[in-house]
Amino acid sequence: xxxxxxxxxxxxxxxxxxxxxxxxxxxxxxxxxxxxxxxxxxxxxxxxxxxxxxxxxxxxxxxxxxxxxxxxxxxxxxxxxxxxxxxxxxxxxxxxxxxxxxxxxxxxxxxxxxxxxxxxxxxxxxxxxxxxxxxxxxxxxxxxxxxxxxxxxxxxxxxxxxxxxxxxxxxxxxxx
Amino acid sequence: xxxxxxxxxxxxxxxxxxxxxxxxxxxxxxxxxxxxxxxxxxxxxxxxxxxxxxxxxxxxxxxxxxxxxxxxxxxxxxxxxxxxxxxxxxxxxxxxxxxxxxxxxxxxxxxxxxxxxxxxxxxxxxxxxxxxxxxxxxxxxxxxxxxxxxxxxxxxxxxxxxxxxxxxxxxxxxxxxxxxxxxxxxxxx
Numbered sequence: 001x002x003x004x005x006x007x008x009x010x011x012x013x014x015x016x017x018x019x020x021x022x023x024x025x026x027x028x029x030x031x032x033x034x035x036x037x038x039x040x041x042x043x044x045x046x047x048x049x050x051x052x053x054x055x056x057x058x059x060x061x062x063x064x065x066x067x068x069x070x071x072x073x074x075x076x077x078x079x080x081x082x083x084x085x086x087x088x089x090x091x092x093x094x095x096x097x098x099x100x101x102x103x104x105x106x107x108x109x110x111x112x113x114x115x116x117x118x119x120x121x122x123x124x125x126x127x128x129x130x131x132x133x134x135x136x137x138x139x140x141x142x143x144x145x146x147x148x149x150x151x152x153x154x155x156x157x158x159x160x161x162x163x164x165x166x167x168x169x170x171x172x173x174x175x176x
Numbered sequence: 177x178x179x180x181x182x183x184x185x186x187x188x189x190x191x192x193x194x195x196x197x198x199x200x201x202x203x204x205x206x207x208x209x210x211x212x213x214x215x216x217x218x219x220x221x222x223x224x225x226x227x228x229x230x231x232x233x234x235x236x237x238x239x240x241x242x243x244x245x246x247x248x249x250x251x252x253x254x255x256x257x258x259x260x261x262x263x264x265x266x267x268x269x270x271x272x273x274x275x276x277x278x279x280x281x282x283x284x285x286x287x288x289x290x291x292x293x294x295x296x297x298x299x300x301x302x303x304x305x306x307x308x309x310x311x312x313x314x315x316x317x318x319x320x321x322x323x324x325x326x327x328x329x330x331x332x333x334x335x336x337x338x339x340x341x342x343x344x345x346x347x348x349x350x351x352x353x354x355x356x357x358x359x360x361x362x363x364x365x
């Protein structure tokens with residue numbers, strides 16, 4: 001009996017360890033976002049203007065769009081890469097000499113369930129993917145990436161917008 | 177005779193002039209009193225205007241300006257502005273500066289046609305109610321512009337059924353909405 005238990009433990013524990021390692025690795029890969037093939041060229045700009053998220057054809061509720069927009073402004077301000085982070089429509093942005101503009105457009109959105117996440121830890125994840133474009137004053141694209149925001153285990157659906165904004169902030173850090 | 181008459185006339189003229197002056201003074205004083213009383217009565221009425229819609233235990237999820245995210249406070253419509261107060265901190269948004277105001281009921285109403293079929297494909301019934309929060313709360317999202325033209329968004333979470341009165345009130349005060357006010361949802365089974 002004892003022998004059987006030991007055998008079971010010795011078989012199960014590597015499987016558990018492998019699963020944990022797999023989840024950790026996939027989580028780290030997820031942080032970097034998709035479409036990372038472009039060369040990491042550095043640009044310089046003293047100010048950035050953030051435009052509201054374009055929902056496109058994706059049925060993204062307004063509270064979600066606003067959460068993305070406000071989180072983006074907060075996270076980009078935190079990077080400290082720009083002297084000014086302008087909101088869309090800000091009149092002062094017009095006089096900024098080397099202004100770049102951040103555009104986001106929804107590509108996919110999956111609403112999960114906080115309850116399911118907490119109970120099963122496998123199902124119920126919320127995710128959103130947005131196309132992120134940063135253009136210069138002349139409208140030339142400097143950054144063009146698809147970024148995914150997710151909330152996998154614990155936390156409210158809103159965390160997905162925070163996760164997305166953190167990843168965009170990382171792209172901004174790499175690019176400027 | 178002529179001199180005497182003149183002096184009498186002068187004195188009469190002086191007396192009548194004094195009377196007119198006194199009347200003017202009295203009139204001015206009266207106007208001043210009435211004006212001041214009106215000012216004193218109207219000023220507090222404006223400052224302490226009773227909110228037309230008010231709700232306690234409202235959470236500002238994001239976009240509360242100087243108020244921290246997830247702070248709980250009182251949301252009200254005071255004068256012609258949407259006001260949120262949490263402790264000593266306050267944020268105010270003029271109704272006329274709101275470019276879009278929506279509730280979670282609008283989100284449900286808005287999903288039609290092809291998008292409706294697309295939402296049906298969302299796993300775990302997520303497409304049924306495509307919203308950030310649970311069914312048991314209402315969400316009020318206000319998109320507005322500041323004095324400099326900068327675009328802002330604020331998301332409030334209110335007890336169920338409490339978002340629509342705010343939207344209705346703000347729409348009458350000049351706020352705009354891309355989705356008209358939803359009809360009250362039928363009671364849950």
